[in-house]
Amino acid sequence: MTNNLVEFNNISKFFGSVIALKDVTMHIKKGEIMCLLGDNGAGKSTLIKTLSGVHRPDEGEIIVDGQKTIFDSPRDALDMGIATVYQDLALVSLMSVTRNFFMGREPMKGFGPFKTFDVNKANSIASERMGQIGIDVRDPSQAVGTMSGGERQCLAISRAIYFGAKVLILDEPTSALGVHQASVVLKYIVKAAASGLGVILITHNVHHAYPVGNSFTILNRGKSMGTFDKKDLSREKLLGMMAGGEELDKLEVELKEIDRLSKN
Amino acid sequence: MSAKSKSIQEKSKDERLRKVSKLKVLLNRPELGALGGSILVFIFFGIIAGDTGMFSAYGTINFLEVSANLGIIAVAAALLMIGGEFDLSVGSMIGFAGICIAIPAIYWGWPLWSSILFAFSMAVLVGYANGILVVRTGLPSFIVTLAMLFILRGATLALTRLITGRTQVPGLRVLIENDPIAWIFSADAFKGVFTWLGSLGLIALRQDGSPLATGIPASVIWWIGMTIFATWLLMKTRYGNWIFASGGDKLGARNVGVPVGRVKISLFIGTAVAATVYACVQVLDAGSADTMRGFLKELEAIVAAVVGGCLLTGGYGSAIGAAFGALIFGTVSMGIYYTDVDTDWFKVFLGAMMLIAVIFNNYIRRRVTENK
Numbered sequence: 001m002t003n004n005l006v007e008f009n010n011i012s013k014f015f016g017s018v019i020a021l022k023d024v025t026m027h028i029k030k031g032e033i034m035c036l037l038g039d040n041g042a043g044k045s046t047l048i049k050t051l052s053g054v055h056r057p058d059e060g061e062i063i064v065d066g067q068k069t070i071f072d073s074p075r076d077a078l079d080m081g082i083a084t085v086y087q088d089l090a091l092v093s094l095m096s097v098t099r100n101f102f103m104g105r106e107p108m109k110g111f112g113p114f115k116t117f118d119v120n121k122a123n124s125i126a127s128e129r130m131g132q133i134g135i136d137v138r139d140p141s142q143a144v145g146t147m148s149g150g151e152r153q154c155l156a157i158s159r160a161i162y163f164g165a166k167v168l169i170l171d172e173p174t175s176a177l178g179v180h181q182a183s184v185v186l187k188y189i190v191k192a193a194a195s196g197l198g199v200i201l202i203t204h205n206v207h208h209a210y211p212v213g214n215s216f217t218i219l220n221r222g223k224s225m226g227t228f229d230k231k232d233l234s235r236e237k238l239l240g241m242m243a244g245g246e247e248l249d250k251l252e253v254e255l256k257e258i259d260r261l262s263k264n
Numbered sequence: 265m266s267a268k269s270k271s272i273q274e275k276s277k278d279e280r281l282r283k284v285s286k287l288k289v290l291l292n293r294p295e296l297g298a299l300g301g302s303i304l305v306f307i308f309f310g311i312i313a314g315d316t317g318m319f320s321a322y323g324t325i326n327f328l329e330v331s332a333n334l335g336i337i338a339v340a341a342a343l344l345m346i347g348g349e350f351d352l353s354v355g356s357m358i359g360f361a362g363i364c365i366a367i368p369a370i371y372w373g374w375p376l377w378s379s380i381l382f383a384f385s386m387a388v389l390v391g392y393a394n395g396i397l398v399v400r401t402g403l404p405s406f407i408v409t410l411a412m413l414f415i416l417r418g419a420t421l422a423l424t425r426l427i428t429g430r431t432q433v434p435g436l437r438v439l440i441e442n443d444p445i446a447w448i449f450s451a452d453a454f455k456g457v458f459t460w461l462g463s464l465g466l467i468a469l470r471q472d473g474s475p476l477a478t479g480i481p482a483s484v485i486w487w488i489g490m491t492i493f494a495t496w497l498l499m500k501t502r503y504g505n506w507i508f509a510s511g512g513d514k515l516g517a518r519n520v521g522v523p524v525g526r527v528k529i530s531l532f533i534g535t536a537v538a539a540t541v542y543a544c545v546q547v548l549d550a551g552s553a554d555t556m557r558g559f560l561k562e563l564e565a566i567v568a569a570v571v572g573g574c575l576l577t578g579g580y581g582s583a584i585g586a587a588f589g590a591l592i593f594g595t596v597s598m599g600i601y602y603t604d605v606d607t608d609w610f611k612v613f614l615g616a617m618m619l620i621a622v623i624f625n626n627y628i629r630r631r632v633t634e635n636k
Contacts, residue, residue, distance in 0.1 A: 075521065090519040092512030094579040094629070095505075103509050104521035106502040116500045 038219035053077035081166030093145035150181030294573030295585030331594025338568035340538030342586035348511030348578030358558025361543035366553035391536030395529030437551035452479025494583035512579030
């Protein structure tokens, strides 16, 4: 037995003749933030969907709490405590904070056919939870559309944690945010991990990943280039390992060439 | 903003915010427009036609009944619209349901109650067909239900002519009296109160001493009951939250476990059943069914729902608003007879009202989703 919350061993996924993922292995421990880095097209989306039960892996195994499992649906993954916060956040901007927080899992009161949505309880839980992460929801019946991008991200994460997530998969939580907003979200992610959750943070932004991550898995063209502990890896090295590093070097050379030719 | 003014704002934050948010809550209610519109319409006719008998017991019952008929389908249409879909087949369903009641009762000798139940089960079937087609194919409900509009109207006409040789089926009146359930759709409520008011001379009487307005029509009771039920459903139940979620963001809702497909199908069944309630009220009131009954009612229901604050894109709206939308519609369509205005202008008013409502709603939505 290991103390890994989840293990993904040698996961492969094929779409017809396309190899979307090949032999990707990742382990997530309690309280750990594992950053999954990769450029566009590296297979991040496919990997997330495989981890969260949308796709079934064609090869490899998923081990949750030491038990080998197969996810048939996102619901299965969710039931085992693996919650995914997608980029679209699954929030409805016209609906209130409370209604979003409990969407699909409304607290009920009463019995039989007269069961009703316990709005008061929902309101107080929602404001309490949002308060814990430092977001003052003056009125939990205000529409989510009035919140900032960072607040929405926090709401979605907070919702996943409230409903029993042990492992959080966060899909580009900072990609659409400004510097300040991103730091708010990152701080919250660190807090969540400190409280004992495992976090898989998917991003292509090294500057967001490096300060918060404990370990880093780099994905390139569907293959894992390995998982590295923070102590073994400098920020520069990490930058270089992402496909972008090499590309940028090449781009620089090419630009110089163009420059030289145009001068002649 | 300077540091000083900021700190002042901090200090007085609580009380000031509370004041603002109360006003904001009111302004952000979807039914505000329809409520305001209703008040305006009443003031307008109060001034123009206050002394013409429009607001006598009889006149009031008249415009309430027109409002109620539309309100019954508008409330269901509003729920569906909040759920993100349209149903253009409502009007045809009214005609179809009417025939489903009349033909078995008159030509096949069924008891009236069983043909009413038959009509309702056909409604469930039609609603289910609409819903499953929309959910399974992913086609816009506008197209699917537009097809259903023609199919149902055509089938109504063809079947009726095939079976009866005509397009109208009269003769239901005699069947109503001894039927165990027909009163649900045809009986007047509070008859005693109206007789009493008549005997006091407070409301107008006929020659024989009975009051001109005999009671609250069943349709008005249905209208109020359905509005209360739909509002309860929307605001107080899990299903209500699912309706908002399904209309607001289908994918998001599905990702957190809302059974979007089932919600939408049930809402389509709701509009078809509401159309059948409408048909029952009309058929039992007139004592006959007509294949053209309910013509264009689907559009009127959509107007009422939109005036009532429903967004065409779904996810926002209210059943109370739709009920008020229907009230505006009914009041104006009857009230116009009490004025000197040519009734031909009614549709102009209808279109203008809808346009204003949509612009207003758009503004409200921006307030709700963008202000910070």
